[in-house]
Amino acid sequence: MSAYPPRAAGPEVIGLEREAVEKWFGSAVPAASPPLSFELLAGGYSNLTYRVVDQRGRSWVLRRPPVGPLRPGAHSMEREWRILTALQTSAVPVPSTAAFCSDPGVTGAEFYVMDHVEGIVIDSAEKAAALTDDARRRLSDDIVATLVQLHQVDPAVVGRRPGTQSDSYVGKQLELWMRQIDGGGTPRTREIVEVYDILSERRPPQRWTGLTHGDFRLGNMLVSAAGKVEAVLDWELWTVGDPLADLGWLTAWWILDADDGWSPGCADGFPTPAELAADYQRLTGRDTSDVPYYIGFALWRLACISEGVYERYAAGMMGRPQTSLEVLAARPRELAVAARAALL
Structure with a gap:
């Protein structure tokens, strides 16, 4: 989400297998037009959040757990996906959900994609x-x-x-x-x-x-x-x-x-x-x-x-x-x- 300062960009982005994710996007997010660029917006010991931009300039946000061992039950992407999807028709403002991937073979963990929302985080x-x-x-x-x-x-x-x-x-x-x-x-x-x-x-x-x-x-x-x-x-x-x-x-x-x-x-x-x-x-x-x-x-x-x-x-x-x-x-x-x- 654009309010986060970039943490990494370029060809090497932690936690993402670029080619595999791009291929997955091709079938799961039909609106995307590859090639895609990836930018790490927030990471560390919480969930990893990336901005994904296609060649036409349309952008999404991808969320996956941190790399490395995780506590059982922690960092469940399916759980986040479930609540965001449930709130789509509510009055609560949340990003529109795009697709969920349950296959850890794509990039090492389950992840989901939602629309990018313009805005700022008032944190200073x-x-x-x-x-x-x-x-x-x-x-x-x-x-x-x-x-x-x-x-x-x-x-x-x-x-x-x-x-x-x-x-x-x-x-x-x-x-x-x-x-x-x-x-x-x-x-x-x-x-x-x-x-x-x-x-x-x-x-x-x-x-x-x-x-x-x-x-x-x-x-x-x-x-x-x-x-x-x-x-x-x-x-x-x-x-x-x-x-x-x-x-x-x-x-x-x-x-x-x-x-x-x-x-x-x-x-x-x-x-x-x-x-x-x-x-x-x-x-x-x-x-x-x-x-x-x-x-x-x-x-x-x-x-x-x-x-x-x-x-x-x-x-x-x-x-x-x-x-x-x-x-x-x-x-x-x-x-x-x-x-x-x-x-x-």
């Missing part, structure tokens, strides 16, 4: 500065409206029925992340365990169930200069869960400091998290008084993620980090402390 002060105050307000309104549209989609579109879960989404997530934190022995960051106890004790009942994105934030959207959400991206964490967890995740990222990347909360013209929650409540009629809990849950989950990132870098599994190991080592505690502050 410089990009935010290009928006007028009116556009920032319109964008904020549209983000909340888009989240509401997602939460109004019937989970039956992906073959799921709400209300069939015996445990709450948050409860399952708490147990899942603590198992990962405990997996290496005694947890390194005691504050994560302390906040887990608070979250477990104060967990509100799950009052609604619906389709959730799992990583719904401004950094996962393509937007226009006029302040319109053109497409919601990165659906690898979608599930049927608690809609307020999506709202809490959005508002938590809205106010994170610069160590975690740019956030709207540091720029003029964007609403406060409380205003976002109020807009969501107005549009849905759902009580959002528990949002501080869900913000705390989101920050705690980020602390757990940060713990894993530090451990992988410290073990030499991810090369040299862009920031120092000292900063990475401190981040889990900082996020856990922020989570505790949101809960108290």
